[in-house]
């Protein structure tokens with residue numbers, strides 16, 4: 436290919452292909468996620484990839500802050516449309532729109548979807564990425580926060596990440612009654628002392644969304660915040676009880692956690708519980724791999740009143756990086772492959788019949804049926820790491836048999852047409 440064609444075909448910056456080599460990681464993480472979510476009573480929901488842009492205003496504080504990818508057209512009310520940058524608002528919208536309340540108990544949803552954000556291309560900021568998430572809507576009780584936390588913990592354990600390789604940090608940021616009081620105390624502290632030394636972003640945030648300043652990466656800002664008042668000290672009785680209950684439930688399960696008093700998370704609608712599962716990568720950097728919290732206030736924006744809800748999101752790409760760097764092997768590797776080999780045009784026809792029987796029995800096959808030599812077909816079998824090969828030649832058609840070749844030992848045997856399936860099953864399970 437010429438350089439010009441190579442340039443012309445390149446995928447869009449910030450987007451990436453999930454190639455067959457990486458795909459088993461994604462499907463493994465997806466499978467374990469849906470199994471774990473279903474084990475905790477969550478059912479899958481899928482919402483459209485395009486929503487009205489205003490739905491995401493509360494996710495990112497303001498429209499200006501929102502990394503939205505807009506569509507050219509608007510909906511029939513003249514409202515802007517955008518690609519989904521986050522799973523939660525669309526699910527809450529769907530829950531309310533379809534009146535999915537569950538007789539006064541929590542409606543639990545999980546999702547496995549791609550998100551789109553207008554991020555500048557960089558190492559850790561893809562414009563399109565996978566997000567898995569859990570959302571529990573309509574229940575304010577601490578039991579529901581606990582279930583979301585237990586499911587996340589179970590997910591990481593089932594992926595083979597040892598308990599001491601991740602850290603659960605939890606905090607409470609209060610409710611619409613006690614959080615404003617806390618923000619007043621915080622602003623007073625900052626005004627009295629060192630507000631002038633905060634970076635310009637934090638000075639802005641002080642007036643619009645003060646809790647965000649806890650996430651500022653600037654050393655000078657975090658130094659100022661070291662002795663700042665913490666949200667826990669301002670909690671009202673209801674918030675205090677809610678938080679204490681979650682901690683008691685977690686203690687009961689033996690899950691290790693730590694209370695991180697300056698954890699606030701970067702979304703302005705959080706209410707009471709916020710948490711993060713983080714881990715240290717071999718590079719020494721500490722990253723959150725799962726984050727979430729209670730977001731009763733998100734519904735304010737949608738319907739003008741609070742709706743209790745709690746959820747989390749998994750950073751899938753980061754989790755795969757982590758598992759690779761910890762050299763964790765997938766527990767469910769691909770199914771063993773039976774490679775179909777034919778020698779001649781009559782044998783090719785019989786191969787199709789055998790292939791139908793093999794796949795109907797739930798086995799995976801692969802083949803290079805356009806090739807004619809045994810040697811080249813065996814080479815392809817080795818390339819896909821086939822466990823067994825079925826070889827059919829002229830003789831096997833006449834005798835009503837097949838040759839079964841063990842690709843590991845190299846041994847082969849001739850088996851009757853009506854017995855080969857049970858022999859394959861035996862070899863594969865053995």
Ligand SMILES: [Zn+2]
Nearest residue numbers: 610613671674
């Ligand atoms: Zn409160």
Ligand SMILES: [Zn+2]
Nearest residue numbers: 634637651656
């Ligand atoms: Zn700052």
